[in-house]
Amino acid sequence: MINKQVASAAQAVADVFDGATVMVGGFGEAGSPIELIHALIDQGATDLTVVSNNTGSGEVGLAALLKAGRVSKVVCSFPRTANSTVFPDLYRSGKTTLELVPQGTLAERIRAGGAGIPAFYTPAAVGTPLAEGKETREFDGQEFVLEHGLKADFALIKGRMADTFGNVIYNKTARNFGPIMAMAARVAIVQVEEVVEPGGIDPEVVVTPGLFVARVVAVANPSHESELVAAGVTYP
Amino acid sequence: MTVRTREEMAQRLALDIPNGSYVNLGIGIPELVARFVPEGRTLIYHTENGLLGMGPSPEEDAGDPELINAGKRHVTAIPGAAYFHHADSFAMIRGGHIDLCVLGAMQVSQHGDLANWSTGEPGAIPAVGGAMDLVAGVKKVYVITQHCTKDGEPKLVERCTYPLTGRGVIDRIYTDLAVIDVTPGGFRLVELSPGIEFDDVQQRTGAKLLPIHE
Numbered sequence: 001m002i003n004k005q006v007a008s009a010a011q012a013v014a015d016v017f018d019g020a021t022v023m024v025g026g027f028g029e030a031g032s033p034i035e036l037i038h039a040l041i042d043q044g045a046t047d048l049t050v051v052s053n054n055t056g057s058g059e060v061g062l063a064a065l066l067k068a069g070r071v072s073k074v075v076c077s078f079p080r081t082a083n084s085t086v087f088p089d090l091y092r093s094g095k096t097t098l099e100l101v102p103q104g105t106l107a108e109r110i111r112a113g114g115a116g117i118p119a120f121y122t123p124a125a126v127g128t129p130l131a132e133g134k135e136t137r138e139f140d141g142q143e144f145v146l147e148h149g150l151k152a153d154f155a156l157i158k159g160r161m162a163d164t165f166g167n168v169i170y171n172k173t174a175r176n177f178g179p180i181m182a183m184a185a186r187v188a189i190v191q192v193e194e195v196v197e198p199g200g201i202d203p204e205v206v207v208t209p210g211l212f213v214a215r216v217v218a219v220a221n222p223s224h225e226s227e228l229v230a231a232g233v234t235y236p
Numbered sequence: 237m238t239v240r241t242r243e244e245m246a247q248r249l250a251l252d253i254p255n256g257s258y259v260n261l262g263i264g265i266p267e268l269v270a271r272f273v274p275e276g277r278t279l280i281y282h283t284e285n286g287l288l289g290m291g292p293s294p295e296e297d298a299g300d301p302e303l304i305n306a307g308k309r310h311v312t313a314i315p316g317a318a319y320f321h322h323a324d325s326f327a328m329i330r331g332g333h334i335d336l337c338v339l340g341a342m343q344v345s346q347h348g349d350l351a352n353w354s355t356g357e358p359g360a361i362p363a364v365g366g367a368m369d370l371v372a373g374v375k376k377v378y379v380i381t382q383h384c385t386k387d388g389e390p391k392l393v394e395r396c397t398y399p400l401t402g403r404g405v406i407d408r409i410y411t412d413l414a415v416i417d418v419t420p421g422g423f424r425l426v427e428l429s430p431g432i433e434f435d436d437v438q439q440r441t442g443a444k445l446l447p448i449h450e
Binding site: 079106127 | 283284285286287300301302303304308313319320321322323325326329330349359361362363364365366367368369372373399400401402403404
């Protein structure tokens with residue numbers, strides 16, 4: 001019997017190792033898996049490469065993981081947000097390096113990584129500093145730049161509901177990077193508000209099919225980054 | 237010299253968007269465009285974080301932290317809206333399925349190059365978001381911006397000095413002074429704001445301005 005549910009966020013992230021590449025879902029606070037990130041801070045893995053659209057705000061969630069000094073590199077499209085001071089300080093001091101990627105290229109690199117496509121050509125960033133040093137090629141008279149697929153050892157994702165087979169549905173714009181990061185990570189870990197038995201989610205509405213997901217963990221009332229920041233919460 | 241306000245610029249641009257268009261509005265002045273869509277036209281707004289059919293901001297305190305736009309502000313979803321993941325969202329953009337994108341600018345060159353993500357200053361935190369994908373893939377890309385910087389420097393220039401967002405990507409520019417097309421021959425005036433003369437615009441433009449096409 002397949003049962004991907006684990007008892008706690010701590011158990012879900014227990015085997016994240018030093019030097020791992022970890023994809024972290026979310027666009028701003030929407031879809032940010034705060035409880036899984038906090039569990040990873042407690043777990044202690046360090047020298048991580050984090051792939052995420054943003055770098056968090058305040059000193060909770062992703063920003064707290066950065067603040068704790070666990071991240072040596074971020075692969076990111078927009079590492080600058082209101083209330084975001086942790087990453088700028090780390091970047092300026094050289095403690096965390098940045099690979100800046102256009103947002104759509106980041107999404108497609110993740111999708112490609114999960115879909116067995118090693119590289120692809122995109123028109124985005126042609127003629128800009130972000131294409132410098134990269135292979136380009138013309139198709140039908142237009143120039144494109146070669147970008148490589150991205151894979152990860154782990155992905156931390158927030159969904160709304162999962163079944164014990166790992167099928168996941170999401171909530172509104174919190175879906176963002178979840179489905180593609182689940183595809184690209186060897187071990188995709190999804191926190192959801194509710195875990196149900198197989199059959200509890202209509203197969204017609206499943207967004208992430210269970211084979212992409214390794215573990216699901218129930219977090220009934222997940223925190224929202226903006227509420228924690230407004231309340232002055234810092235983690236740990 | 238009276239110039240167009242931000243709202244009047246947005247209102248002027250909104251006149252040019254055909255009924256039924258799928259539109260992506262950038263952050264800042266571009267967001268204002270949605271307020272001025274002429275009656276009888278229905279536009280569908282795309283926000284690249286994963287929503288087609290974005291509606292107006294919710295009542296205060298009614299915001300949902302998991303229903304936001306690309307500027308990370310609370311929004312609503314209209315009846316008939318759809319949510320999707322990021323790779324699908326950028327397939328819409330890069331694949332040429334979005335009709336129009338409206339962006340702000342730091343500089344636009346006479347060849348339609350856009351710079352709007354970085355001043356290239358050392359120590360600045362580079363952040364690009366989806367702008368490079370939008371300009372590369374959306375069918376038409378309009379810029380809405382003040383004609384000059386706060387220091388009075390022209391934003392419409394022969395050649396961008398800031399790092400580019402895209403090369404030869406801008407179709408039309410709406411400023412407080414004028415509407416200007418990017419043509420193979422350079423900037424061409426389309427329309428002056430009320431009370432503005434050609435020379436007023438030329439003086440504040442860092443490249444040659446061609447007169448209105450008769």
